[in-house]
Amino acid sequence: MEKTLKNQKTEKEPGIFHRFIFWFIIPLLFALFLALLIASVAGVNVFQKAKEFSDNVPILSNMFDEKEKANVLEYEEKIVNLDAEIQNKNAQIDQLKSQLEKNENEKERFLLEKQRLEQTIDELMQMRDENKRAFKEIVTTYEAMAPKNAAPIILEMNDEEAVKILSNIGTESLAKILEKMPPEKAAKYLEKLAAKTE
Incomplete structure (x- = not known):
């Protein structure tokens, strides 16, 4: 029983560390808080002041x-x-x-x-x-012309144009026009017409 009382006594008594915290650290933090609160209400920039202070201390100013x-x-x-x-x-x-x-x-x-x-x-x-x-109108005109009138006109054209017109004239009109041409010219045109159709 005596031991339990001693144990209770030792448990109840705070140690040196606890006393240091209760008596020194907590009041210091409270005082710092109050100082910061008063400085901020007064319009003082605490951090600016701390920087100015650190600039005045040679070791701190060089470091910063x-x-x-x-x-x-x-x-x-x-x-x-x-x-x-x-x-x-x-x-x-x-x-x-x-x-x-x-x-x-x-x-x-x-x-x-x-x-x-x-x-x-x-x-x-x-x-x-x-x-x-x-x-087509030209060809129709030659078909409508009398073969004896159409043959001399075609003979006056160059061979390419004459063959082109003769190849588009109907076979009945073509035969009548070739009849009115000299035989050697008619043969030449028939030969060219045959070559063109091949």
Whole structure:
């Protein structure tokens, strides 16, 4: 029983460490808190004052100056690298924009060229149709003419044009026109007509 009382007594009595915390650390923290609260209400920047104080202490100021210089140099190097990267990206963007504009201009030029070519094709097709119509009218005219009148006219044409007209005239009209030609000319035209049909 005596031992349990001693154990209870020893457990109840705080140690030196506990006393130090209770009597020194907690009041010190409370006082610091109150000082910071009063300084902030008074409008004093405590951290600025601490920096000024550390600048006045030679060992601390040298230590902080070196760290700040190292940090400043590191940040300046990063800024230079980022500026260079931004300039590279801007140059790439400008290059891509100019290439895009060039492609747009080329596209417009090709579209205009395509429209021009389509228009030319339409005009040529109209001319071809008109030429076909005119040629059919010429052939119809020769078929309608009397063979004795048509034969001398055809003889005056060059051979290519004459064969072209004779190849499009109906066989009955062709036979009558060839009858009215000299035999050697009629033979020559028949030979060319036969070669053309092969």
